[in-house]
Amino acid sequence: MDKARRLPLRIRLIQWSARHVDRPWLPPVVAGFPAADFFVPVMPNQLLLTGLSALAPHRWPIFALAFAAGTASGGMVMAYAVQFVxxxxxxxxxxxxxxxxxxxxxxxxxxxxxxxxxxxxxxPWTPRLTVVACAVVGIHPLAILVTLFFARLVPSAALGMSGAFGLQLAMRSVLLQRLSVRLRELLRA
Incomplete structure (x- = not known):
């Protein structure tokens, strides 16, 4: 058994994400998480978006667009399921x-x-019940898609920016700098 197999799953996933964060196929793949979140809420998409943006700060706009598009497409599929199926x-x-x-x-x-x-x-959370209610009222799924896409751009951009620039801004704080120095001193002792 090699050393990589002994690491916990969460560590291996973080390592995998760090290795693949600059790949061009990653944004469309991760857009599937907010889309699937309408049907199977598995993981907090906000943390995924923030984490990916922290790993690749230069790509936060692409990740924000992917998450907005994923949420919009998931909402449209749910609306189609309610209205037409x-x-x-x-x-x-x-x-x-x-x-x-x-x-x-x-x-x-x-x-x-x-x-x-x-x-x-x-x-910040997925508007599942609101999309179901929109479909029950008879709002067309394409109108739901467009509304969700443009509305979800705001929280997606905010979360992406917080991941990309949050740590840099936090480290400018004098209080956090003092805390960081104090923690280093305690760790050395």
Whole structure:
């Protein structure tokens, strides 16, 4: 058994990401995570976007676009599933409590339309229930795609920038510099 096999899985994934972060095929591949997040919420996409941007600060705009496009395409697929395949919205949403939430969101969508979806899409988490409610109301999936893409650009860009420049900005802080010096002194002792 070689040394690489003995490392924990999370370390091997970080090493793999660091080796492949500059590859041209990576942004379309990682766009699949926010798209799949509508159906199978597996990992926090915000951490993935921030981490990739920290590993390759010069590529944060590409990663932000990929994540916005992934979220938009996942929302469109979910809307198509609800509208044209007749998948039960409660089954997609999860529980009876989620079905009640879809009913309440539907009321807001009838009042405010796609502006409501855009406002919810500005939040950092995936707007699953809002997309299901949009499909139930009858909003076309392409309108959902466009709204999600442009609205998700804002949080994606903010998370990408925080990953790319956050550590540099934090290290300019005098307090953090003092803390860093103090930690080094403690580690040497």
């Amino acid at each position: 007749d998948v039960a919205p409660a089954g997609l949403a999860g529980t009876d409590e989620a079905a009640d939430a879809v009913a309440e969101i539907t009321r807001y969508l009838r009042l405010h339309g796609l502006w409501y979806l855009a406002a919810i899409a500005l939040l």
